[in-house]
Amino acid sequence: MRVLAVQNFAGTGLGQVGAALDEAGAAVELVRADLGDALPGAPDGYDGLVVLGGGQNALADGESPWLPRLCALMRDFGDSGRSVLGICLGSQLLARAYGGHNIIGGASEFGWREVELTPEGAADPVLAALPASFRTFQWHDDTFILPRGAVRLAGNLSVHNQAFRVGRAAYGFQFHFEADRPMVEMWAETFAEWLAERQPGWSERHPLEAACFGPQADAAGLAIARGWVATMASSSSARASR
Numbered sequence: 001m002r003v004l005a006v007q008n009f010a011g012t013g014l015g016q017v018g019a020a021l022d023e024a025g026a027a028v029e030l031v032r033a034d035l036g037d038a039l040p041g042a043p044d045g046y047d048g049l050v051v052l053g054g055g056q057n058a059l060a061d062g063e064s065p066w067l068p069r070l071c072a073l074m075r076d077f078g079d080s081g082r083s084v085l086g087i088c089l090g091s092q093l094l095a096r097a098y099g100g101h102n103i104i105g106g107a108s109e110f111g112w113r114e115v116e117l118t119p120e121g122a123a124d125p126v127l128a129a130l131p132a133s134f135r136t137f138q139w140h141d142d143t144f145i146l147p148r149g150a151v152r153l154a155g156n157l158s159v160h161n162q163a164f165r166v167g168r169a170a171y172g173f174q175f176h177f178e179a180d181r182p183m184v185e186m187w188a189e190t191f192a193e194w195l196a197e198r199q200p201g202w203s204e205r206h207p208l209e210a211a212c213f214g215p216q217a218d219a220a221g222l223a224i225a226r227g228w229v230a231t232m233a234s235s236s237s238a239r240a241s242r
Contacts, residue, residue, distance in 0.1 A: 001026040001232055004046045006033050006070060008089055009054030011190045015178035016218070017050060017085065020225035026232075033066045039073055047232045049077045053088030053176065057142050058095070058102045071097040078170035083231045088140055091164075091172030098147035098166050107159050109138035110199055112213035115162050115175055121153035126171060126227035127163070134220040135213040137176040137184055169231040177221035181214040 003026050005014060014021070014028070021028055026047075031037045034054070043049065051074060056064050075097040077084045086094035096102055116133040143159050146152060147166060154163035162174045179187070188195065188206055195202045 001047050002045060003028050003048045003050060003232070004031065004040065004043075005029065005050040005052065006031045006039070006090075007052050008034050008064065008070075009052070009056065010034060011187065012052045012054065013178075013183065014050065014052070015176075015183045016180050016221045016225045017087075017178045017228070019222065020229045023226070024229050024232075026229070033070065034064070039066060039069055043073070043077045043080050043082050046077070046082065048083035048085070048229075049074060051084075051086045051090030051093060052178075053090060053139075056089065057104045058089060058092035058144070059104060067093065074170070078167050081168055083228065084170035085228050086170075086172040087178055088174060088176055091174050092142055092144050094166065094170060094172040095144040095147055095150075095161075095164075098150065098170075100147035100150070101145040103143045103145065105141055107143035108141045109158050111138060111202075111205070112136065112209050112217055113138045113156065113158070113175075115154050115156050117154050118152050120151050121163065124151075124153055124165065126165075126169075126224060126231065127153060129223045129227065130220055135217045136220060137179045137217060138174075139176060139187075140174060143174065169228075171228060173224070177217075177224045180218045180221060181210050184210065184214075 003021060005028050061067050071093050074084055074094055092102055112135045114133055115136055117127060121127045146161055146164055150164045150166045152164050156162060164172050
């Protein structure tokens with residue numbers, strides 16, 4: 001199993017997705033698009049694609065000129081039946097790739113927040129092991145309108161579209177399910193200056209929220225990661241039988 005992972009911003013990482021990929025014995029090729037690494041021209045040779053988050057918005061082509069090519073690659077993976085996972089910015093790019101409308105600003109969430117599954121989400125194989133509602137880490141300002149034909153899998157009162165699927169296994173998650181407590185701790189240290197300005201009091205709230213909500217969020221995140229990784233086995237089998 002070979003997976004392409006695209007990093008768009010310093011300080012991000014695979015987190016619990018990486019743990020699930022390690023469990024499955026997957027080989028991961030990391031492309032640091034933010035540092036100028038070239039994206040592959042086609043999905044050939046890969047079983048799945050992971051697109052991570054970032055501080056830029058999904059329409060910031062001037063700031064991040066690789067974004068149009070990345071959107072095209074995400075669609076190439078999805079249309080070929082391969083598994084795709086977009087997290088936060090990655091979910092917004094997946095929506096863009098399939099013709100959804102990106103909404104910049106006005107949808108801010110930060111910290112461990114509750115998300116609820118839709119009936120379609122509860123029946124989805126990637127999310128079926130989760131409770132109907134659960135806490136997960138959020139850090140975003142933007143949102144999107146779903147592409148035509150996408151299946152809405154989760155939402156909450158703040159942001160209607162928290163998770164969706166396009167086709168067989170192209171998944172977008174607005175929330176940071178990959179961010180377990182150690183990753184959130186690392187973000188708190190790495191982005192301390194930014195957080196002090198925009199999330200006053202976070203350094204005091206963080207330990208309390210981590211203790212209260214972190215265990216459930218970590219368990220839910222790992223379940224999602226394992227569920228998505230399992231979709232690649234189905235994808236490989238389907239292509240092999242053609």
